[in-house]
Amino acid sequence: MSDHDYQPTSKLGKWFNDRLPLLTLSNHLSEYPTPKNLNYWWTFGGILTFCLIAQIVTGIALAMHYIADSDLAFASVEHIMRDVNYGWLIRYVHANGASMFFLAVYIHIFRALYYGSYKSPREVIWIIGMIIYLLMMMTAFMGYVLPWGQMSFWGATVITNLFSAVPFVGEGIVSWLWGGFAVDNPTLTRFYALHYLLPFLILGLVVLHIWALHVPGNNNPIGIDIKKPSKDTVPFHPYIVIKDGFALLMFIIVFAFFVFYSPNILGHADNYIEANPMVTPAHIVPEWYLLPFYAILRSVPDKLFGVIAMFASIFVLVILPWLDTSKIRSAVFRPLYRQFYWILFIDVLILGYMGAMPAEGLYLLVARVATAYYFIHFLIIMPILGRKEKTIPLPLSITEPIIGGSPDLANIIKKKSLN
Amino acid sequence: MKKIITITYLIFLLSIGGYQVKAAEKTDLLKIDWSFKGLFGKFDRGSLQRGYQVYSEVCAGCHSMKYLSYRNLSEKGGPEFSFEQAKAIAASFEVTDGPNADGEMFARAGKLSDKFIMPYENERAAQAANGGAYPPDMSVLAKARSGGADYLYSILLGYEAPPSGTILDEGVYYNKYMYGNNIKMAKPLEDGLVEYSDGTTASEEQMAKDVVTFLMWAAEPHLESRHQMGFKVIVYLIILTILVYFSMKKIWSRIESEV
Numbered sequence: 001m002s003d004h005d006y007q008p009t010s011k012l013g014k015w016f017n018d019r020l021p022l023l024t025l026s027n028h029l030s031e032y033p034t035p036k037n038l039n040y041w042w043t044f045g046g047i048l049t050f051c052l053i054a055q056i057v058t059g060i061a062l063a064m065h066y067i068a069d070s071d072l073a074f075a076s077v078e079h080i081m082r083d084v085n086y087g088w089l090i091r092y093v094h095a096n097g098a099s100m101f102f103l104a105v106y107i108h109i110f111r112a113l114y115y116g117s118y119k120s121p122r123e124v125i126w127i128i129g130m131i132i133y134l135l136m137m138m139t140a141f142m143g144y145v146l147p148w149g150q151m152s153f154w155g156a157t158v159i160t161n162l163f164s165a166v167p168f169v170g171e172g173i174v175s176w177l178w179g180g181f182a183v184d185n186p187t188l189t190r191f192y193a194l195h196y197l198l199p200f201l202i203l204g205l206v207v208l209h210i211w212a213l214h215v216p217g218n219n220n221p222i223g224i225d226i227k228k229p230s231k232d233t234v235p236f237h238p239y240i241v242i243k244d245g246f247a248l249l250m251f252i253i254v255f256a257f258f259v260f261y262s263p264n265i266l267g268h269a270d271n272y273i274e275a276n277p278m279v280t281p282a283h284i285v286p287e288w289y290l291l292p293f294y295a296i297l298r299s300v301p302d303k304l305f306g307v308i309a310m311f312a313s314i315f316v317l318v319i320l321p322w323l324d325t326s327k328i329r330s331a332v333f334r335p336l337y338r339q340f341y342w343i344l345f346i347d348v349l350i351l352g353y354m355g356a357m358p359a360e361g362l363y364l365l366v367a368r369v370a371t372a373y374y375f376i377h378f379l380i381i382m383p384i385l386g387r388k389e390k391t392i393p394l395p396l397s398i399t400e401p402i403i404g405g406s407p408d409l410a411n412i413i414k415k416k417s418l419n
Numbered sequence: 420m421k422k423i424i425t426i427t428y429l430i431f432l433l434s435i436g437g438y439q440v441k442a443a444e445k446t447d448l449l450k451i452d453w454s455f456k457g458l459f460g461k462f463d464r465g466s467l468q469r470g471y472q473v474y475s476e477v478c479a480g481c482h483s484m485k486y487l488s489y490r491n492l493s494e495k496g497g498p499e500f501s502f503e504q505a506k507a508i509a510a511s512f513e514v515t516d517g518p519n520a521d522g523e524m525f526a527r528a529g530k531l532s533d534k535f536i537m538p539y540e541n542e543r544a545a546q547a548a549n550g551g552a553y554p555p556d557m558s559v560l561a562k563a564r565s566g567g568a569d570y571l572y573s574i575l576l577g578y579e580a581p582p583s584g585t586i587l588d589e590g591v592y593y594n595k596y597m598y599g600n601n602i603k604m605a606k607p608l609e610d611g612l613v614e615y616s617d618g619t620t621a622s623e624e625q626m627a628k629d630v631v632t633f634l635m636w637a638a639e640p641h642l643e644s645r646h647q648m649g650f651k652v653i654v655y656l657i658i659l660t661i662l663v664y665f666s667m668k669k670i671w672s673r674i675e676s677e678v
Contacts, residue, residue, distance in 0.1 A: 238670050257649075
């Protein structure tokens with residue numbers, strides 16, 4: 001990288017840059033050599049940055065009108081929806097924004113799984129990403145509590161009660177979380193404070209995530225190391241900026257459809273009923289993005305082990321760089337892994353579906369099998385597969401296979417491996 | 420690549436669909452063509468005004484609507500009563516205000532800025548008067564039940580004689596669409612129960628349709644401007660996306676020609 005050679009052209013720029021090298025940083029960001037074969041699955045990093053900023057901006061506007069008090073919270077949300085100028089728009093963008101944020105983060109994570117972006121030398125990027133993901137789930141959960149509807153209240157009750165499974169001190173932890181003996185006003189006010197705080201922690205971690213990314217540079221669809229800068233790379237600006245921008249616009253169109261035409265489809269009707277500790281809803285269901293974990297939690301008969309399984313399901317992701325023993329990054333060159341990848345993908349969708357169903361009968365059985373498979377994939381299949389799998393030979397550079405003829409990379413490689 | 424995107428998107432939509440279906444009732448709800456559905460969905464102004472009449476003459480005896488104010492009745496996108504009409508409606512209610520300079524509460528005529536007055540002092544009083552069941556506040560009711568407008572419409576028309584052998588407690592009625600089929604609200608609508616000032620025949624279906632339209636507006640007062648703005652936003656975004664697409668092609672053509 002040519003960061004150190006950069007010199008601002010103007011005298012003032014040079015004077016400032018010698019004291020605080022912001023111009024060097026911005027030069028680094030715009031010159032940043034990026035593999036030129038990145039596909040659209042790589043645009044979700046930029047999309048996620050947009051989601052985070054959109055959530056923070058709309059969130060701050062909402063915080064100006066929202067009142068964190070168990071008697072007033074529900075009414076203050078209605079005040080936002082009815083009387084605040086464009087309050088309905090701000091709130092619907094924020095509420096649907098959470099769903100869009102998770103949609104994007106799941107695509108981002110599954111992209112990393114497919115192309116092996118978590119492998120050396122990118123383990124730290126991956127782990128920071130997982131911490132961001134955990135914080136996102138906490139933030140989203142606490143945000144869902146704030147409107148103080150029935151699902152807010154009972155969701156909070158169910159999730160905080162999980163900690164009562166901790167041996168000996170469980171009950172103590174739960175009443176410490178609640179700030180009392182039930183979910184009540186102290187719970188609401190602390191959730192509000194944390195819901196405001198955590199996004200800024202996420203923002204800080206995103207900076208680290210990108211910083212860690214800029215050390216080795218981007219992975220790419222064929223997963224090989226590339227020389228930078230070279231014929232295989234393009235400067236981030238304008239090539240990647242415009243491509244990310246295009247993808248972001250497509251994403252925002254989908255987002256806009258939700259906001260303007262079905263703003264409540266991703267939520268639960270019960271959350272428009274004000275919280276009532278005396279009435280339990282027929283089904284307590286978390287938001288869709290937490291459903292796979294909810295399914296894992298409920299598929300274990302013992303409460304404590306259910307909670308452990310739920311946390312373990314994220315922890316196996318954190319240690320994935322060491323569970324996956326294959327040196328080949330991209331699934332393009334791993335024919336067997338590619339199949340297991342799609343099985344895992346379907347497995348997670350099944351888990352999500354089962355999380356929305358009552359935990360009984362066939363649903364429970366399927367959820368248990370899917371939970372077991374989830375762990376088998378990471379703890380057994382990944383370590384063994386890396387050692388046993390016969391992979392397809394890697395090309396030497398990104399440009400090489402394209403010069404060879406057809407731009408359809410996978411086909412060429414298949415042909416090569418057959419010969 | 421496009422195939423994968425399409426498949427993923429379909430799976431995503433299906434999973435949302437599945438998630439929603441789960442909550443749906445066993446009995447298929449009655450469905451009618453609501454004017455407020457769809458990209459350009461708008462409220463039928465006449466229906467909203469009649470709906471308010473049904474609400475105030477039939478429902479308001481038990482059901483509060485505490486997040487609405489009388490001023491809302493004349494606001495754009497709502498029933499759009501004239502300013503004078505809304506003022507007269509507000510003035511027809513007696514509001515307790517105070518305390519005045521002597522520390523006394525006093526009654527006065529309602530003003531546009533007042534919230535809809537509540538039929539009962541509090542939730543407990545409402546329960547006591549209704550056999551223990553609280554008649555839910557109707558401000559957001561249309562969003563607070565899965566099935567939304569269709570569900571409310573179905574409930575209003577779902578009263579029928581219980582199947583033989585069913586024993587209902589006193590003060591409990593049989594409703595085809597109610598969860599568990601037992602409802603504590605007596606059949607609220609009968610043909611000709613209200614006399615519409617615009618001459619529309621007040622059939623049971625007509626009243627149900629009008630009052631549900633009114634409830635939908637009450638729950639989502641900015642629905643019309645949301646639909647209008649959404650259309651503009653999406654058209655704008657599509658045009659911008661096309662322009663950005665061609666810019667992208669142009670910029671990337673520099674690279675692709677080099678290789």
